[in-house]
Amino acid sequence: MFVPERMQEVNLFVLAEDLEPVTEAIARLEVFHIQEVHPEAWEPVGEWAEIAGRLGALERRLEHLLATLDFSPPDSPVQGLRPRQDAKELEADITLLEARVTHLLDRVQQREQDFRRLQAALPQVASLQPLGVPVETLRGLRHVHLVTGMMPSGNVARVAEALFQIHFVLIPIARDAKRSLVVAASSQQDAAVMDRALKSAFFEPIELPLEARGQPVDARTVLEEHLAVLRRDLAELASERRQLVDELKPELSELWQRIRADVSLAEAMRRFTRHGEVYLIAGWIPTSQIEVFRQVVDRAARDRVVIETLPPDTARRDVPTLLRTPRWLRPFERLVAIFGLPSYHELNPTAFAAGAFLLMYGMMFGDMGHGGLLALAGLYVWRRNRIFGPLITAAGISGALFGLLYGVGFGKAFMPPLWLQPLHSIQTLLVSAVVAGVVLLNLGFILNLFNAGRIRDWPRFWFDKSGVLGLALYWTLLGGGVLAVRGWLSVSVWLTILAVLSLLLWWKEPLLTRLWGGDAEPLGEALVTGFFELFEALIGYASNSLSFVRLGAFAVAHEGLSRVVLLYSSGPSGWVILVVGTVLIVGFEGLIVGIQTLRLEYYEFFGRFFQGTGHSFRPLSLKGGHDESLAVQS
Amino acid sequence: MLGPVFYASVQARVRARYSDLLSEKRWRELLAAETLEDLGQILRDTPYGQAFRVAPVEFERNLIAHWALELYTLTHSLHSGPRDLMRWYARKFELDNLKTVLRTLSYRQLPGRAEEVLLPLEPPTLAWSRLLEVASVQALIAELRDTPYAAPLTDALERYLQEGSPFYLEVSIDLGYFQHLVRLMNRLDGQDRRWAERLLGSWIDLQNLLWAYRYRVYARLSPEEIVNYTLHHAVRIDVDAVRRAATGSPLWREAERLGLELSSQLDERKALEELEMTGFREIVRRAHAAFDGLLFHVGSVLAYAFLLEAEVHDLITLIEGKRHDMTAEKLGPYFLGEDRYVRA
Incomplete structure (x- = not known):
């Protein structure tokens, strides 16, 4: 309680073929704090940096997929890790999953886009009511160029200043703090100038939807009916998505746990050094755990490992701190x-x-x-x-x-x-x-x-x-x-x-x-x-x-x-x-x-x-990166 | 009236830093330095020392980061209005980093390459490495949702998606940044406002004018587009000046409004280069002049910021010149510090 847990510095000399099983065994034990050392004549492990990069990219893709499906996989143990092989093989699995999810998402996005388009057109059609002119007539105006669309509210006044060389009409119909619905008109002769100016003010035109026909009142009713259909479609797609999540849950969970663990291992191995076929794994371990650690490592390496343990001398400033506070x-x-x-x-x-x-x-x-x-x-x-x-x-x-x-x-x-x-x-x-x-x-x-x-x-x-x-x-x-x-x-x-x-x-x-x-x-x-x-x-x-x-x-x-x-x-x-x-x-x-x-x-x-210059003991684990939970233990 | 109360600490710190700017003697040594290593050695015991304790390839980036950190540190002693202004101004190089990220995403370049050119700005307001790893500009905007950059990027997103060029996104964040800067400047009053307009306002005017002419000369945009992509209410360069610039008014005539004299004989591209250097040198001259009087206003920090920026700019010019074996005489016209370009 009054002093940090006693530590031993550990150096493991492992053969290349035992590296993965030994690292996995250490990570499962969750008592080993990696220390990066670069002794002379020992080289950094470039190969694992590359594998870690590839696995990291896969992890991010899977993360994106999970976020899209709004699914958080539960923590569960994963067996038989093989990061080097997984880096090559898991990409195909993820691509397949992405394809399935993307197909559904494309449909959702299409419906949502239609929904937004029609919904944005509703007030536009409503604003045409006083004209009492059929919508299709407005679409085919011969002398007047008329556009409707959304633009950043702050740009409405700016675009009016920009159109200083032509005659135009600019009417904001509705606005909120960010965006405004605007109707703009000019002669057909000046259409190109106005369109270019509007475009550069980040104006996004809303086409009067083809679904809207007849008098504005009738067109509005038609649009509302279309919107109701789209709403129903979106609800069905949401239920389809839930079914897809249920169906993919086991596969996604397994894949997620595996990739996360693979990334942890690859990231750890990236930090080791090698000399020929021998890898050096250096780090710190609580003295109380040293015997268990020795047994686990010996078993994983089939006794082909050299374990060197050294007590830290008082001049060492890089020993991690593990507190055992009640x-x-x-x-x-x-x-x-x-x-x-x-x-x-x-x-x-x-x-x-x-x-x-x-x-x-x-x-x-x-x-x-x-x-x-x-x-x-x-x-x-x-x-x-x-x-x-x-x-x-x-x-x-x-x-x-x-x-x-x-x-x-x-x-x-x-x-x-x-x-x-x-x-x-x-x-x-x-x-x-x-x-x-x-x-x-x-x-x-x-x-x-x-x-x-x-x-x-x-x-x-x-x-x-x-x-x-x-x-x-x-x-x-x-x-x-x-x-x-x-x-x-x-x-x-x-x-x-x-x-x-x-x-x-x-x-x-x-x-x-x-x-x-x-x-x-x-x-x-x-x-x-x-x-x-x-x-x-x-x-x-x-x-x-x-x-x-x-x-x-x-x-x-x-x-x-x-x-x-x-x-x-x-x-x-x-x-x-x-x-x-x-x-x-x-x-x-x-x-x-x-x-x-x-x-x-x-x-x-x-x-x-009290100087408080310590750094916490972060044992290697399979739960993604280094687990900080053990930095302080009861 | 309360200037001495608000600025007592900051003006002392600014004056101390002013005296830390490189002396003429030091500049002579720097101009005479034969290699980059010699140059780094000379600067190692100056306030730039930290920036030169790295590989020479990182000198330039570190110098810019030094500027940003220096300015940010000074803002601690300012009170709310000037502090907001200066903190926002100190983030101007953040725009460069954001543009790097946008270009990386747009042109699908490797994040690792971009990381090599990102400025190591302190204090870090954005997680650049994470931003470089997002899948698309939409995802980038989602990451930036709580920052002032989200709104301008969202405004330009549709246009970017249609055209595939990050130009629109960059214009939008530039405009957003400068509009906010002008708003913060306009919130000041009294001496603070006057000095902010005199120094920062001149710089904003200069940028606005440069934009208008660059869009016309290099990008060949229409007058309407030019007006949309520039500031309408800077200090002296307003929407009318931009309109004139956009519709063909010669550059030397508009530059006169900023008190800058350019030859009417120069072709427009040459005149633009000249305007950029002459304009900033004029600001540097005003910044030096500020130190002749009392500094109980925001002009103290601004003047120091511009002088430091000019010095950083000149050091970068010198470093790049050394890299390409250019002599001091050849580099002369590219220096901003008056004594340096005259002497060189």
Whole structure:
């Protein structure tokens, strides 16, 4: 729970003929994170890049087909994978399926096109009613060139500007935000000019359909009858499509699972390297899985495989992280993930983050009533969102518990406080808030020492501003300061210790170079940088500690705000103010407190020890690409 | 009045960046560089360093991406109106990528080839690799449905399907882009509006005029088509100017409206090339002049954007010149930076 799962680096040396079965076996196991390596004299596998490309193209075609049929195949296991052969053979199956589906789709599209054409012609025919002229007469006008059609609404005015050399009539009949139905007319002499201009304004003419004959009123009735027939046809085609989907379901599902798995395998093999007939499969695997992995690979390769396992050394930065966070802490893990994933050598800070979050949130939002409401809202959200729901619920419960300590519910003092009432003990509360901050910051220092010690990063352990030197400087500033003010420590001794520690931090770089070697910065540059680092560290220690004063300030503000709402809700329509005020406090202030909590957590707390530069463990699987679900496991 | 409040941070950043533009001395070194590698070496410790830490074949694309990212980064400090304008303006090279995708789909070219010429624009607003893999322009429009490009592409789709040429799609997205740019510019007021019109407006006018003449001279479109494929309301080049251009008015006369002097003796093709260079050089001159005064307006970012673009353009010219063994003297007329084309 506190550290990422231990990993082993694995190198498999596999014969070419065993490559496919071994990769398949590894993918089925879902515990192997591929690492691309390019040792000297080993070549990339160009052949598999090509196969992966071909399979990828087939996958996309099938995906398009499934989308067209509106069918999502269920997940099911697929046996006997053979990506190299499938890349050649599955194309014929897909082409056949496409042909069957396309035939149906062509018919649907034809009907839909007819339907749209006639439907678009309806208002056009209706607009001709005042003329009282048979439609066929308009089709055969001798002196006037008349066209009707749709065009982008924004182009109607533009085309009128463009037709500056001829006489014309342009009437928009109907329009929406995007398209307008337009009737345009000119003399037959200018027809070519007008048509060209309209075309360049993306005008799409609607021919008066041949089905429309006679007076416009009669033509309209005929069109409506045609539309009814088309509607019926489309309904029948929809049912035909459903039947086709039912019929093709098993074949489509099998094909989909196979291609998806083939693509995963080919994509994986594309990343391996080869030397003659031997392939190198490199990657990472959880130490706990190594024995099972060995057995599975041996079986797949019929014992013709060399398996090399190496524990990662502390200098490695590319080891993937697999966290084993308990299920109940998962929502908090997401909060950590927003900042960054712990690297393999780092501590998983989720448990500490959860504790700090609840403590800080509860302290700022302490109120039995509002906390309870927030918890109820969290329970409601829980059903829809498994991350924010639990977080909001936990925050609400923490607020309610602190409400108990404050003796406050909905801003009213319901009972004697178990600890203190914010508005009555402001100073105590503010001091307590800073004390809580000091505790958290020290926890941050300790966790940083742990992280640095874990990777034997001794310069960071001893000389970092969050290391031993930083901790000593922090306590000299804070504790020594208090002692000096109280007269229990002489000011000169205090200042001397402070100066020595500051000097050490200032001269850190030259000292580190002398003690542990490495590239030496020019002394002048190192001292200037060191000075500003020291300055920043000193300011940071003070500001980070004082930053926690907001824990108390928000608690006071919360109670004050709640009281104001209570005060104004005592009138005749007071319940409205009470409801609106409570909603605002729970919703708006709850959100602000959440943001403040995250700010303290990320900046003041995490900033001391957590770098979050890890990348997640993504095991190879047959479910399309790399499965991220195992990046975090309970 | 509130300019100093809104622009305090941005003008400081712009001035800092202005001082990072390549010095005359650096340009002399660049012009004297013998090979592309030498050129890359000289630029490695300049703000362009990152763009030259790749294979020489990618220099040009990276330079353009550098421009887009620089401009986008500066927009963080702007307030809403100017920010919207500058962010939209910063996306202008996205149109080039989109046209590459459209041509790839229309001419059924291999996506891999197109990927080699796509500009690596940051921050990535569109998933170019995915767009290259769609089956058709219709599918592309479906992929782009939540972007500002969907509507203009949909408008031109039918015409494209009839004629099979991506020209109509390209015209439509160009128009859509510029119309929106003009709308955003017109939403500004006061000093912001004046400077936007002075710099960006001049550029839009120039583009509009170039379109009108190119459509007439090269594509031989009808006057009605030319009017339909250009902006009707830029700043100084309005629909009447476009109509005149479309119906045969000489280029030098219309260029005068933009304060540009072109010889009346040039043939139209030559005059078009001249207009393009002279027009942009005039904008560069105005951009330099902007830095002589207070910069508490959107003109600060715009001026820097144009100066940087001119510098990027000239670097690309230089790189291409080196590739074809052209001397600095021969490249001179193709530089936008005033000092460079005069000196070279």
